[in-house]
């Protein structure tokens with residue numbers, strides 16, 4: 001048997017929605033995207049949504065709209081994908097890493113308190129693997145003037161205390177990158193409850209322009225666009241937005257299958273003391289984007305090779321960001337600086353998790369992991 005690490009959920013069945021865009025005059029951002037934005041507003045219960053062509057460009061547009069400047073500090077977790085820190089670095093501001101809880105792998109109010117300074121302008125909490133950070137608790141620590149931007153790349157459908165992302169932050173940003181729970185190849189979205197921020201975002205996600213292509217002929221006259229601030233090119237074309245509506249419609253139904261798979265992995269590995277799992281957060285719905293396990297650092301890379309050879313696709317999400325060469329050399333970080341993040345990053349392996357993964361495939365993954373672990377540990381002894 002061969003089990004792919006990831007299978008996207010799109011097919012030629014989705015071609016009609018793209019054909020409809022091809023038959024319309026507008027290929028870039030138009031009515032199709034606006035309708036998707038309205039759906040997202042509904043789903044998250046927020047007044048403003050902007051589709052973007054990636055999480056990364058959405059985050060750049062958001063931080064520009066927040067007027068982030070060189071010298072400002074932005075707190076980010078050490079255990080995340082590099083993009084969370086890179087967007088801060090790209091704007092000339094300083095990403096200030098903090099460690100994560102060794103059990104949930106999420107940043108905590110205490111971790112944040114330990115690196116908070118009078119230069120802190122923003123915090124970017126990451127709902128890692130799909131499990132939500134307590135944003136209200138972070139707000140209580142940082143106060144009202146520090147901006148909170150949720151990295152929801154792993155967490156579209158998750159909740160905490162019954163609340164969705166975007167409830168307690170200044171903005172929440174999603175990714176529709178190829179492997180995410182909702183995917184259109186490349187894409188993303190920003191949601192916010194802040195009217196003033198939303199007004200600025202309309203410009204910063206499109207070069208800083210005051211009016212997009214479809215607004216220029218509104219009210220029977222030509223509306224000249226102006227540029228009052230600097231922006232990035234972050235708008236999503238309708239060609240890709242057209243793939244999103246059926247996925248948004250089905251996301252809660254698909255979550256049930258993701259939850260079944262997550263629980264079956266937990267049952268399969270929970271009693272194995274050679275394997276560490278992400279601890280559950282109380283009163284949270286986990287979006288089950290990824291299923292990582294953590295093994296002894298000394299055998300992790302051999303286990304990846306063994307799993308691949310045995311037909312089980314797997315990958316690493318993630319090695320601790322401050323220990324990657326760019327950040328290590330620029331800021332002089334070492335393994336001891338963020339020990340929980342480092343330890344997890346040296347031992348973690350992500351296993352296949354997607355709605356079309358079959359029961360017998362998952363059983364094969366669990367058996368293969370346990371068997372290959374047995375053999376590697378025997379060999380090491």
Ligand SMILES: *Cc1c(COP(=O)(O)O)cnc(C)c1O
Pocket residue numbers: 053054055056057080081083084126151153154174175176177187188
């Ligand atoms: C995928 C991912 C991103 C970047 O998303 P893009 O849409 O590819 O820019 C950011 N943060 C996390 C945690 C991610 O997993």
